[in-house]
Amino acid sequence: MSIFVILGLLVCIEAQGSSAVTTVFVKKGDDLILNVDVDADVPEKFLIVDWKFNKMVVVVFAPDGGRSVHDEFTGRVEFLGKMFSVKLKNLQEADSGVYAAQVGTLQGDKPLAKYKVTVQGPVSPVELTVDSVDSVFSRGSDSCNLTVTCSTQHSHISSTFRCVNRTCSQEGGEQSELTTSGASLHIYLVNSSIICNHSNQVTKDFKRIEPVCPHDGPSAGTSVYLVKMVVFSVGLIIMVSAVITVHLMEKFRKHK
Incomplete structure (x- = not known):
């Protein structure tokens, strides 16, 4: 049988x-x-x-x-x-x-x-992009708000980070989403580095960026204003000096 x-x-x-x-x-x-x-x-x-x-x-x-x-x-x-x-x-x-x-x-x-x-199977690659940067006026510090998107081929999540002198915090804490393939998409902070992680139980892919606030915010504008004031002051001094010099020369000519 x-x-x-x-x-x-x-x-x-x-x-x-x-x-x-x-x-x-x-x-x-x-x-x-x-x-x-x-x-x-x-x-x-x-x-x-x-x-x-x-x-x-x-x-x-x-x-x-x-x-x-x-x-x-x-x-x-x-x-x-x-x-x-x-x-x-x-x-x-x-x-x-x-x-x-x-x-x-x-x-x-x-x-x-x-x-x-x-x-x-292996997870699809991730992309980590900075969508916008809003400078925040703060005397004596470099501050900004960054909106960042962590995305794969079919899923994405966004989060906002507040950074002061390269020390950042995440609004609402770690963000995560379950993708259509059953993998997990995460965006979070590790020692002020922004991490985008796409993983399942067998593979993962991630990207990392070090957020830096640009130097074109209000603090930079203040510096430009100061430069303009200095240039204007120097120009005014030159003009006054020129007027005084012409006046003295005319007086000297008449006296002679």
Whole structure:
């Protein structure tokens, strides 16, 4: 009797016992080892042991040592030395789901291991841009408000920062958003550096800028005003000196 025929006969037998679920995140293209604990209670006279993916049989172990792999996983399953443990190769997003191992006996099925697997690709690159800078007049300090946008291909968040002499604070604290791909987009401060972070459980991409207030705000305007006043004063002095000189020369000419 073939392994899959035996498996078919066991489908109607109610599963017994319970098994803890192990949550695993896998980077797209990586491998995953599905382990059955060596201490698992597997009867010597079992009918079959199998791994299922979302209730589809992937691997079957027979009592005589025979092993079978479903056609969809041919070439992607490696059998390990550990009891009933296997390695799945080159996982893709479509491989996300529940993988469960169980042993079948005449008394019923007993779970051996269970994994909830999520396969994720790399996150898209982020961009961090300064949208606007508003200078703030503050005597003796370099101050400004910066509005900054952290964006990916399909998502973006903005935040405003108040900076005084390169020491910044973020209005409303850290900003975050969950993207359509299930990744997280964050914009926050670290030691007065503005960070834009796009990450999921397996990869991340980030950008950093050091905010600096420009020198064209009111304080710079004040400096320009002072320069104009100095130039005007010097010009006035020159004009007065010229008038006095002409007056003295005319008086000297008449006297002579």
